[in-house]
Amino acid sequence: MDVMGDKATLLETGRFVQPADFSESTGDLSQPMDRDETGEAAEEARQRLAAQTGDVEAMSVLGALLLRRGDLDGAEPHLRAATAAGDRAAANNLGVLLHQRGYAEDAAGWWRIAAVAGSAAAAHALGRHHRERGDEPAAEYWLRQSAEQGHALGAYALADLLEHRGDAGAEQWMRIAAERGHREAAYRLARALDRRLVPEGDVGDDHGAGAEAEQWYRQAAARGHRRAALHLGAILERRGALKEAGRWYLTSAKDGEARAACALGFLLRDAGDTESAAVWWLRAAQDGDGNAANALGALHAERGEPQTAERWYRAAMDAGDDNGAYNLGLLCAEQGRTAQAEQWYRRAAYAGHREAANALAILLLQGGDAAGAEPWFSKAAEAGSVDAAFNLGILFAGRDEEAVALRWYERAAAAGHTEAALQVGIARLRDGDEAEAERHLRCAAGGGSAEAAYRLATVLDARRPPVPAHSLGEPVHTEKSECEEWYERAASQGHRRAQVRVGMLAAARGDVVEAARWYREAAEAGSRNGAFNLGLLLAREGSDPEAAVWWARAADAGHGRAALRLALVYARRGELAEGQRWADRAVALGPAEVSERAARLRDALREELSA
16 A cells, blocks of 8 residues: 655644553553634534545544544544545554454554554554564564654553563663653653662652652653652652642642652641641542551541541551551550450561561560560561560560670660660670770760760769869869760759769869759659758758758668768757667668767767666
8 A cells, every 4th residue: 555644744733543542551642632612623624625525634634533532433434535545644543443443453454554654653553452462572573663763652662561571671762752751651760760779669768869760750740640749749858848749749649649648648747737637648548548547547546536546547457558457456555455455466467567566575575475475576676676676685684694685685776776775885884895885875875865874974984084182172163074964964864863973073163053953853853862962062051950851861761871960960959869760770771881880879879868
């Protein structure tokens, strides 16, 4: 057949129509332009008049117009007439029409005629036809013909075929298709570039996308690709560009992407707009997003609506999200429904939820089933739960298996667990490895552990040179050392021994007011040393009655020196019986030197009373 027509202008005339069923798989096939109905009617009338005079191009254009409208019966005679006259665009469109009618082999025949005549669109359709039938060599041949003629859909389909086979040339054609405006190609190219940087993960994983990947996500998103908009939003959110991220999430969510609606909800919640967040979570949850259902459950739980929360957690679970079962376990545990909590924890743990396994182990341990708890702790720890590794350390330490406990503490500490780092630091101090102990104590103290800050301060304190003696009774003013800064950090977090130590350092500097403040804070929190030292400070300032009150509190808490001080106070007042009572208490409390002095005082008071 002598097929006529200039392939460079055929698309401009609107004479090519893409197969409708192919459009869904490619996502980017050309659609008919929106036209004013009146103008389109006039154009149809004009083409119809020209076709009646035997104008082949008019027959082809009229047939394409009717085909796009879905009028297959009206389009077919015009397309057949134009095809018979050698119009390759009509041959391609006749293939589309026959394909829509279900005559795939007849359609392929006409596509072949058009493709041989140079129709890139027909070559693409023919390649897709052969691939659907499993004839990959023929599919590759025709798709390559289409792609090499500059057809974006052909380039994309060829890239898809090559990628399926693991051919290295796939990316080149995917890039060509993307450069020619194919949005699905742009999205898939971006995903390929993304995966090259990091392993495949969830949209919300904390990783960076390369600049090129972001560029292609942006291009695909701008063309209406909802998943590209979702990924672009995630990239921008990680970068801190929350306003722009929200715009892309909104675009994607409005197009029906549930994950984007969920992400938009979290963005709104973080901005303080929980009501709007709930609206988007509801929309996402109703579309089957388990993460959004969990978020709704947590929101209702915070509002004190456990029944509604439980309903959403169950919805999350039904959506395949194991967090739903875990959250149900947490909810039941908070309500004291231990049996149900164990049931839900087990369900999530068996599905591989590591924190559920850890929670189940804790529940079993609290119930006295240490043997049952250990394998769940181990399973959670091996799956990467830092808390479970720490809990295993506690479990083995309780059995006096210090070496095993230390291994688990070290594993948790390496992952940033503050309390585990403290335990490793204590163990290294016990072993005499001060350098390693200091390293771990610094990690724990930096993570907020008051005990670690105190212990680190004691390590540094032991290295300090002796404080110079006061000259003529005047305090020596020196800069605060690092150890004092760590004492103060621990003290500010409520560590009583650190508070006493900070008070002592302040007193050594001559800062009586600061010393009294820290001693009082420690004493009021229950520190007997703080109470004793506060008493000493008050006594030196002449406040003996108040000093006696704090010494009594310290002595009642088991402080022997405070009891001895009280015995001396009452002896000086002439209250010999009360003085003897406190002297007896000091003898019992010790330490040895206090007991010895208190015994002498007691005996003297006894003699005075019996005289």
